[in-house]
Amino acid sequence: MKKRCEWSIGNTLYEQYHDTEWGVPAYNDQVHFEFLVLESAQAGLSWITILKKRENYRKAYHEFDPRTVSDYNQEKIEELLQNPGIVRNRKKIEASVNNAKCFIAVQEEYGSFSKYIWSFVGHEPIQNHWTTEKEIPAKTTLSIRLAKDMKRRGFQFLGPTILYSHMQATGLINDHVKDCYRFQEINERSAERKE
Numbered sequence: 001m002k003k004r005c006e007w008s009i010g011n012t013l014y015e016q017y018h019d020t021e022w023g024v025p026a027y028n029d030q031v032h033f034e035f036l037v038l039e040s041a042q043a044g045l046s047w048i049t050i051l052k053k054r055e056n057y058r059k060a061y062h063e064f065d066p067r068t069v070s071d072y073n074q075e076k077i078e079e080l081l082q083n084p085g086i087v088r089n090r091k092k093i094e095a096s097v098n099n100a101k102c103f104i105a106v107q108e109e110y111g112s113f114s115k116y117i118w119s120f121v122g123h124e125p126i127q128n129h130w131t132t133e134k135e136i137p138a139k140t141t142l143s144i145r146l147a148k149d150m151k152r153r154g155f156q157f158l159g160p161t162i163l164y165s166h167m168q169a170t171g172l173i174n175d176h177v178k179d180c181y182r183f184q185e186i187n188e189r190s191a192e193r194k195e
Contacts, residue, residue, distance in 0.1 A: 002181045006133055013051050023186050025125050025171030029113045033103055034064035035169050037096045040157040041087045042165075049087075056085025061096070066107075070100035095156040102154045118172065120146050126173045127187055136175050139164045 008018035026032060038057060042050045060083055062068040072080075080086065080093050103113055110116040120142060130136050143164035150158055158166075167173045176183035
């Protein structure tokens with residue numbers, strides 16, 4: 001039986017997410033925008049709650065197209081607030097529309113959001129070597145720096161803890177514990193990309 005990170009064990013949805021997505025380097029802007037929306041929505045809730053609502057979010061947010069979301073007006077926001085398939089929190093929904101506009105501004109400045117966010121890790125995934133999950137921090141000086149820069153650019157509901165989660169999820173940081181089978185797989189994939 002494959003050894004996994006403890007947080008993912010016991011729930012099929014968590015295990016699938018852990019085995020196929022979490023920690024895999026993402027370079028697609030739509031993937032980054034999706035995680036920013038979902039992680040912002042997750043604040044104060046469990047990640048499994050968000051994973052269960054993910055398909056509803058995909059429909060409500062037009063497959064996480066930032067250009068479409070940036071055009072959401074007050075009427076659309078009110079519609080989202082009536083949608084039981086997503087987290088119906090006005091501040092989080094309004095922040096997602098605001099963040100879509102900020103996301104586009106970053107794309108225009110850097111060519112892509114991916115280029116912008118990967119610049120914080122020198123365009124190479126950080127390979128951590130944790131032996132237990134207790135060692136993994138909730139935030140780091142790097143996520144604090146990213147949060148400050150994104151706040152300066154107008155992003156909302158994306159603090160250092162949420163952004164550390166984003167960096168873990170999108171593979172800027174490999175935080176699989178060392179004895180998890182995905183740790184080595186992701187490490188090797190990152191090494192292949194360098195060659």
